[in-house]
Amino acid sequence: MPRPEDDAERTGVDVASSVGFDAWREAISSAFVPLDATPVTRAGEFRGALDSIAIGDLQLSDVIGDRSRVRRSERMIRRADPGVIKVGVQLRGHSTVHQRGRYATLGPGDLAVYDTSVEYDLHLEDSFDMLVAVIPRRSLRVADRELADATARTVGTGVGTGALLRPLLMSLRAGASDAGMVGGLVEDAVADLVSAVIRSSAPIDSLxxxxxxxxxxxxxxxxxxxxxxxxxxxxxxxxxxxxxxxxxxxxxxxxxxxxxxxxxxxxxxxxxxxxxxxxxxxxxxxxxxxxxxxxxxxxxxxxxxxxxxxxxxxxxxxxxxx
Incomplete structure (x- = not known):
């Protein structure tokens, strides 16, 4: 498992509080939406942790763990569909998001958008650290077709809208108590930037x-x-x-x-x-x-x-x- 001093971009999760696989699987399903998860390493060797904060309707979670696969199935969507969108920012390790027939491969610094109302697979390919923002679909200023075209696409954060969204999420996670004082404004700022990321991620010829x-x-x-x-x-x-x-x-x-x-x-x-x-x-x-x-x-x-x-x-x- 990564140690806090290993990554200059740690967002605050207490690695010392890491738990085994069963507890971690239960934690991510409770924090996000119902999910299936299976370890790639032996379950007895898996260690993971999760730390979440809420700013109004926006939720930010720092998730760490070992190699594993997380799946959101049609059965689980029928069981509970709160109508939220996820933005996953890869801080450490590598992962692949599969949704709507597309694969987004993420390395440190990359992000991807995925829709919890549509089945998806997330392959966490090594020990990882991921910052996940959960946003109500109704907060986004995008059409359903725009969202469908933009999910599961790798978004770099060196330039463009990704370069604006990533530092905002990181700073919010680091200064959560201050962000809570202006929660509505913060939610709007994040929703606007996520909407911009979605629009810029869709292929030009799709519009x-x-x-x-x-x-x-x-x-x-x-x-x-x-x-x-x-x-x-x-x-x-x-x-x-x-x-x-x-x-x-x-x-x-x-x-x-x-x-x-x-x-x-x-x-x-x-x-x-x-x-x-x-x-x-x-x-x-x-x-x-x-x-x-x-x-x-x-x-x-x-x-x-x-x-x-x-x-x-x-x-x-x-x-x-x-």
Whole structure:
């Protein structure tokens, strides 16, 4: 097993607390999603450890272990599918991720995205250390087809979006207590960068003209959520397409344009309500700043979506931060 002094990029897991294979297998299934795991070395010789922290809905885990194979099967997906995406950053050792007929081979410094709603195999080929970020699928600003095209592809972290995402995850893991104070902002930053990694990882020729319009429309909506006049009509006009054409593009992901706008506004409001730095702002001011000018209507939508009123949600977040 690696020792803390062996790797300058250790993220905080206590190697002294390493456990045997059965306990490690149970730990990774509890921390992530239900998984099958088998050791490549003899089970009695296997040692592994896991250390996890949560920043809002974002989870970061430092996982170490010996040679092994981890599998997410269709049976396990049926058993529990929380709708999360994983980003694995290889810190030590080598691994291969197999999903959707593709293989991503990772060495130290590489990362890959994989979807826990689709079966996958992870082959950990030697003693390893991997930083794993778990992100709700709903937080990402990408279409389902973009995600499908980008999973199980090796992403280098020397240049491009990978070079931005890796140090962010590393710094968050090292400074978890500080990150928790601005959890909503941190979650958004990670989700935006993961979305950028996904978009840049997909083959260029996989995006047709319609998908290009869809990506642009989603980005336009994100930038104009504060505008109470934002609507399917205004988005379509900006992109010089008909509302009907725009609706067809969003329908590929099972959404309407109006549903997407409403959900993104609610997500922004929820983020702001959970932000301690914004506790001086009224709920009405927050919802209005995100384009929802009718406070009563906003309150009904929020409760319908998240299961509790905006006031109760905010109070619970402030109490948790005490």
């Amino acid at each position: 047709g003209a319609g998908e290009t319009v869809l990506l642009s429309a989603r980005a336009y909506i994100e930038a104009h959520l504060h505008d109470a006049n934002l609507s399917p009509t205004s988005v379509a006009a900006h992109h010089h397409v008909s509302v009907r054409q725009l609706q067809k593009l969003f329908a590929y992901d099972g959404q309407t344009v109006a549903t997407f706008i409403r959900q993104r506004r609610l997500d922004r409001c929820r983020r702001d309500l959970a932000d301690v730095a914004q506790q001086h702002r009224s709920i009405g001011a927050i919802c209005a700043s995100n384009g929802l000018v009718d406070a009563s209507h906003f309150s009904r939508l929020f409760k319908q979506t998240y299961g509790e009123s905006p006031r109760r949600f905010r109070d619970s977040q402030l109490i948790a931060d005490l």
